[in-house]
Amino acid sequence: YDKETNTFTHYRHDPTNDNSLASDTFFDISGNSIIEDNAGYLWLGTQNGLDKFDKERETFTHYQHDPDNPHSLLNNGVRAVLEAQHGQIWVALQDSGFCQLVDQEKGSFTCYQHSPDDLNSLSSNEVQTLLEDKAGFIWIGTANAVLSKFDPQTSRFTHYMHDPDNPDETIPANMAIRVLVAVSSGELLLGGGVSGGGLIVFDPQTEKFVTYQNDPQNKNSLSDNVVSSIFEDQQGIIWIMHTSGKISKVDQNTQKFSQVKMQDADDPNILWFATPTGGLNKYNRTTESWVRY
Numbered sequence: 001y002d003k004e005t006n007t008f009t010h011y012r013h014d015p016t017n018d019n020s021l022a023s024d025t026f027f028d029i030s031g032n033s034i035i036e037d038n039a040g041y042l043w044l045g046t047q048n049g050l051d052k053f054d055k056e057r058e059t060f061t062h063y064q065h066d067p068d069n070p071h072s073l074l075n076n077g078v079r080a081v082l083e084a085q086h087g088q089i090w091v092a093l094q095d096s097g098f099c100q101l102v103d104q105e106k107g108s109f110t111c112y113q114h115s116p117d118d119l120n121s122l123s124s125n126e127v128q129t130l131l132e133d134k135a136g137f138i139w140i141g142t143a144n145a146v147l148s149k150f151d152p153q154t155s156r157f158t159h160y161m162h163d164p165d166n167p168d169e170t171i172p173a174n175m176a177i178r179v180l181v182a183v184s185s186g187e188l189l190l191g192g193g194v195s196g197g198g199l200i201v202f203d204p205q206t207e208k209f210v211t212y213q214n215d216p217q218n219k220n221s222l223s224d225n226v227v228s229s230i231f232e233d234q235q236g237i238i239w240i241m242h243t244s245g246k247i248s249k250v251d252q253n254t255q256k257f258s259q260v261k262m263q264d265a266d267d268p269n270i271l272w273f274a275t276p277t278g279g280l281n282k283y284n285r286t287t288e289s290w291v292r293y
Contacts, residue, residue, distance in 0.1 A: 011053075022062050022076075023048035027094070028178075032080035032129055043089060045078030050091055052104070063107050071108040073099060082130040082138075084152075090138065092127040098140065100152075112150070123148050123159045131180045131188070133204070139188060141177030147190065147202065160207065169208040172197045181230045183238065185252060191227025191240070198225045199240055199248075212250075212257070223248040223259040 001008050014020035023046035026033045033045040042053040049064035050073065066072040077094030084090060089101040097113035115121040126143035133139060138150040149158040163170040171190075179191030190200035198213035199222055215221040224242035231239045240248040250257045273281040280293040 013048075018062075019059055021060060022046045022051045022064070027077070027079045032092075033078070035081050035083055037083045037089070038087060043081045043083070045081040045091060047077055047094075049073060049076040050078050050081065050089075050101075061104075063101065063109075069107075071106075071110075073109055074111050074113070079127065080129050082132060084132045084138070085136060088152075090130055090132075092130050092140075093125075095125050097122050097125045098127045098130060112155075120157055122157060123161070126176075128176060128178050129180045131182060133182055133188075139180060139182075141180040141190065143176040145171055145173055145175045145177070147171060147177060147180075147188075149204075160202070160209075169210075171200060171202075171209050172211055175200070179227055179230055181232070183232045183252070184236060189230050189238065191230055192225075196225045197227075198222055199227055199230075199250075220256040220258065222257050 011021050013022065013024045021044070025047040026045065027047065035043050037043060040055065042055065044051040044053060049062055052061040052063070053059070054061075063073060065074065065076050073091070073093065074096040075093055077096070078091050079094055080092040082090040090098060091101070092098045097111055099109040099111040102108050102110050112122050114123060114125045122140070123146040124142040124144040127140055128143055129141040131139040131141075136152065138152060140148040140150060142148065145162050147160045149160075150156075160171060162173040164173070167173075175190075175192045175197040177190050177192065179189075181189045183189060186204065188202040188204065190202060192198070192200075198211055201210045201212070202208075212222050214223060214225050222240070223246040224244045226243045227240055228243045229241045233239065236252055238250045238252060240250070242248070246259060248257050248259055269285045271283045271285065273283065275281060278292065282291040282293070283289075
């Protein structure tokens with residue numbers, strides 16, 4: 001989108017053009033699948049591999065699985081993309097662990113997967129999201145209720161999982177970690193996406209988890225237990241988006257939640273529909289008419 005001219009340029013997959021986008025389909029368009037690196041390139045994790053987009057030349061470089069190349073991506077389902085502090089590109093793969101792009105020219109990757117015979121391996125190949133902290137550790141959120149810390153210098157993992165004997169200070173059972181954010185306090189905030197679980201706060205110093213969930217009897221509790229995204233603003237307020245359409249915010253000093261509601265002056269005859277492929281749609285119940293944006 002060009003704000004100066006108020007125009008859009010569209011990039012779509014074209015099977016007849018090798019320089020087009022690898023796929024029109026993404027796992028998570030909310031922030032994990034598209035990033036801009038420090039050099040200004042866009043990296044796009046699609047369901048048909050990893051793409052590097054040069055905005056000036058409008059060209060795509062494809063990184064995809066090659067059965068004849070053991071150093072290529074393990075598969076083409078790229079769930080999340082991360083640029084580390086020193087420019088390394090990391091990707092989370094569908095059901096295949098995660099990989100580091102070690103040579104952009106050759107398209108070579110070093111990959112890490114779960115091995116049942118290796119207790120120091122990745123806890124699960126179902127990696128949902130990646131995060132790098134200020135110390136350079138890579139944090140991995142998986143679909144099997146395990147948060148893992150990976151040290152790129154030693155290739156060693158530390159796993160944090162549910163403990164039925166200590167449920168209040170460990171990660172909730174059966175939580176698929178879809179959202180993973182570091183905030184200014186140094187804590188990590190976790191959300192479970194459609195699996196629910198509420199908002200989870202993890203302190204890397206004490207290695208303890210605190211769970212915040214919705215309590216219908218408490219107006220200062222989390223608005224909804226399904227968290228789709230988390231954002232910290234410049235004032236240190238944490239904003240939590242829910243798939244139900246609700247928005248929560250919390251002041252880290254008071255740890256009290258409040259729900260952000262729609263304007264009361266909203267026209268009750270107007271319904272808004274946000275769709276995966278059809279844009280934003282406004283429906284007028286009085287005139288039975290539609291406007292698409």
